[in-house]
Amino acid sequence: MGEGREYISRSDELGNIHISEDVLAVIAAAAALEVEGVGSLTANLGSDLVEMLGGKRNLSKGVRLTVEGENIIVDLSILIKYGYVVPDVAKQVQDAVYTAIENMSGLTPEAVNVHVAGVTFEKESKHA
16 A cells, blocks of 8 residues: 555455554544643654654554554553643543544553653734
């Protein structure tokens, strides 16, 4: 299927279904960003840094998928907005990502690991 992308394949009675790992990463990123208290996703200093330096636009920055056969492990790196309870937001992100991947792809993640990389602060508006 070319271009070095990895695909997850499933067979059913009508044929084969191939889902790109990029698609699953975008689903995970969108679900995480919908959770109240998530400021943004942040690049992991690993594979994401290589992609950023290569100039490739990465819609799923902060999401890494590990696929072994039918097992999918999702790792997300997030920034949490100041004032929110970190464990509560992280748990909501886990639930949202798990549910989104399961509902949209029919695949069940083995694990959703959330790495809280920092806290973001709202910028105050300077109206005089």
